[in-house]
Amino acid sequence: MKGYAWAVGATAACTAAGMAMRGRFDLVNIAMVYLLAVVIVALRYSRGPAIVTTALCVAAFDFLFVPPQGTFTVDDVQYLLTFAIMLAVGLIISTLMESVRSQAKAQARLEMQAETERMRSALLASISHDLRTPLAVMSGASSSLAERGERLTAAERQALAQSVFDQAREMSEQVTKVLQMTRLETGALALERDWGSLGEIAGSVLRRLADRLATHRVIVELPEDLPLVRVDSGLIEQVLANLLENAARHTPPGTVVRLRAKRERGELIVSVEDFGPGLPEADVERLFAKFQHGVSEGSKGGMGLGLSIARAIVRLHGGRAWGEQLPGGGIAFRFALPLEEQPRLPAEPAAA
Amino acid sequence: MTTILVVEDEPEIRRFLRSSLGAEGYRVVESPNARRGAIDAGTHKPDLAIVDLALPDFDGRELIRQIREWSPMPIVVLSARSQERSKIEALDAGADDYITKPFGVGELLARVRVALRHAARSPSGTVLKLGAASVDLEKRRATRDAREVHLTPIEFRLLGCLAKHLGMVVTQRQLLTEVWGPSHAAHTHYLRVYMKQLRDKLEDDPVQPRYLVTETGVGYRLLADD
Numbered sequence: 001m002k003g004y005a006w007a008v009g010a011t012a013a014c015t016a017a018g019m020a021m022r023g024r025f026d027l028v029n030i031a032m033v034y035l036l037a038v039v040i041v042a043l044r045y046s047r048g049p050a051i052v053t054t055a056l057c058v059a060a061f062d063f064l065f066v067p068p069q070g071t072f073t074v075d076d077v078q079y080l081l082t083f084a085i086m087l088a089v090g091l092i093i094s095t096l097m098e099s100v101r102s103q104a105k106a107q108a109r110l111e112m113q114a115e116t117e118r119m120r121s122a123l124l125a126s127i128s129h130d131l132r133t134p135l136a137v138m139s140g141a142s143s144s145l146a147e148r149g150e151r152l153t154a155a156e157r158q159a160l161a162q163s164v165f166d167q168a169r170e171m172s173e174q175v176t177k178v179l180q181m182t183r184l185e186t187g188a189l190a191l192e193r194d195w196g197s198l199g200e201i202a203g204s205v206l207r208r209l210a211d212r213l214a215t216h217r218v219i220v221e222l223p224e225d226l227p228l229v230r231v232d233s234g235l236i237e238q239v240l241a242n243l244l245e246n247a248a249r250h251t252p253p254g255t256v257v258r259l260r261a262k263r264e265r266g267e268l269i270v271s272v273e274d275f276g277p278g279l280p281e282a283d284v285e286r287l288f289a290k291f292q293h294g295v296s297e298g299s300k301g302g303m304g305l306g307l308s309i310a311r312a313i314v315r316l317h318g319g320r321a322w323g324e325q326l327p328g329g330g331i332a333f334r335f336a337l338p339l340e341e342q343p344r345l346p347a348e349p350a351a352a
Numbered sequence: 353m354t355t356i357l358v359v360e361d362e363p364e365i366r367r368f369l370r371s372s373l374g375a376e377g378y379r380v381v382e383s384p385n386a387r388r389g390a391i392d393a394g395t396h397k398p399d400l401a402i403v404d405l406a407l408p409d410f411d412g413r414e415l416i417r418q419i420r421e422w423s424p425m426p427i428v429v430l431s432a433r434s435q436e437r438s439k440i441e442a443l444d445a446g447a448d449d450y451i452t453k454p455f456g457v458g459e460l461l462a463r464v465r466v467a468l469r470h471a472a473r474s475p476s477g478t479v480l481k482l483g484a485a486s487v488d489l490e491k492r493r494a495t496r497d498a499r500e501v502h503l504t505p506i507e508f509r510l511l512g513c514l515a516k517h518l519g520m521v522v523t524q525r526q527l528l529t530e531v532w533g534p535s536h537a538a539h540t541h542y543l544r545v546y547m548k549q550l551r552d553k554l555e556d557d558p559v560q561p562r563y564l565v566t567e568t569g570v571g572y573r574l575l576a577d578d
Binding site (some may be wrong): 168169197201204205207221228236345 | 466561
């Protein structure tokens with residue numbers, strides 16, 4: 001539609017310019033001005049507007065400038081050639097542009113496919129690494145139990161069985177994450193939003209992760225009057241879980257992991273801060289960018305996926321997630337969720 | 353002897369359930385699909401049913417509905433973490449609790465014990481012991497550290513609803529419908545606000561509650577000291 005508006009506008013502008021030029025310039029030069037309009041519209045828009053511009057320009061040029069003026073009759077046959085050339089120029093340029101545009105589109109699609117393919121293989125490489133380690137532990141430990149069980153002490157058997165159990169849990173977490181990442185990437189994850197309380201979500205996640213966070217000192221600092229947020233609570237719990245696990249996994253045992261939240265300019269900002277060795281400032285964001293591509297880091301796998309899932313979920317909620325170097329060493333991973341007008345609650349008579 | 357019906361299509365999971373439940377002295381009846389499960393539920397009259405949600409013939413939720421038509425037997429659902437929606441639907445269809453796969457045997461036996469106890473328990477004499485707090489639902493009195501705590505009528509109703517399913521999960525929809533009425537079934541913010549109030553009044557650490565536990569996205573669970 002915009003193209004056609006341009007067709008009319010460009011013709012009108014050329015007509016105004018032509019009127020101003022009349023008498024001082026040859027008609028051929030006025031035709032050139034119209035040709036310019038045809039070229040501009042053909043370059044910017046598809047073939048339809050280009051043809052319309054040509055027709056309008058030819059009509060206006062003929063009617064207003066070509067003698068006899070005020071009619072569509074043409075005395076001098078040579079102007080028919082002018083019209084034909086204007087039409088030809090319009091068609092050639094718009095056809096050329098059309099093919100350039102479709103080539104660019106195809107190119108972009110190819111690049112996107114290549115990028116997706118690259119991400120997929122990076123992801124697969126990281127996943128298979130993350131799954132292979134627990135699988136190796138599980139098959140080793142369980143085969144010891146099955147084939148050599150009677151030669152082991154009760155304590156050794158117990159330890160082996162426990163490690164099979166732990167690794168299976170770990171693996172299950174990985175599989176859940178992979179599934180979730182796939183859903184996030186393909187847009188198959190629909191948010192089920194309702195009013196959620198960050199305090200409640202935090203309580204639930206700390207309970208669920210109690211074992212895995214037992215190595216660290218977890219400090220929770222949540223203000224009393226935190227507003228409610230319209231979120232998919234299950235997914236926000238996953239974000240918190242990923243950030244907390246990440247912090248515990250990459251800092252020395254015994255250090256503090258602090259969960260904080262505050263309201264700031266229409267957003268709820270949630271932070272998971274650790275007091276580990278930290279990273280140079282530049283690396284923190286690089287860390288995030290790298291994670292987005294699903295590249296796992298060394299033997300402590302799973303981390304990459306966890307952070308990129310966290311970021312994707314927060315973005316799905318219209319929020320943002322980032323990392324920050326803390327002054328005393330350590331890193332803060334934060335996310336911000338947009339706040340909405342708080343829901344109303346019917347008042348309850350105080351007396352029982 | 354307590355009989356437990358296991359409706360699960362994966363033979364390896366049935367094997368694990370059979371041996372771990374058997375070791376605790378339960379008699380285990382196994383059904384590999386929902387159709388068989390419905391029949392076994394009728395003929396064996398189990399004391400409790402463990403139902404996998406993803407069954408090959410028809411949906412576990414449908415089986416739960418069928419069992420609920422004639423029996424109040426406790427039903428514990430097995431579900432994968434990604435099946436949030438169907439888990440809630442199973443609970444709303446009449447299941448009493450759920451366990452998320454993969455699970456450990458400790459978790460499984462704890463759920464089974466709570467569900468069996470719930471079925472055997474008489475509904476009266478309800479004084480809840482919640483650490484330093486105690487709530488007498490009948491006399492509508494609550495104390496914490498021997499000091500009187502004021503609970504509003506809605507807070508009492510909410511606690512009462514959770515206490516009816518002590519130790520088991522109650523969905524948000526169930527709570528909202530029972531406490532505020534069916535027209536408020538979607539007003540989840542009521543629960544957020546009132547659960548916080550209850551925790552502030554009864555829990556030592558309201559952010560990390562021990563008794564009024566959140567099952568995120570699903571509902572709440574009231575635990576109490578024995």
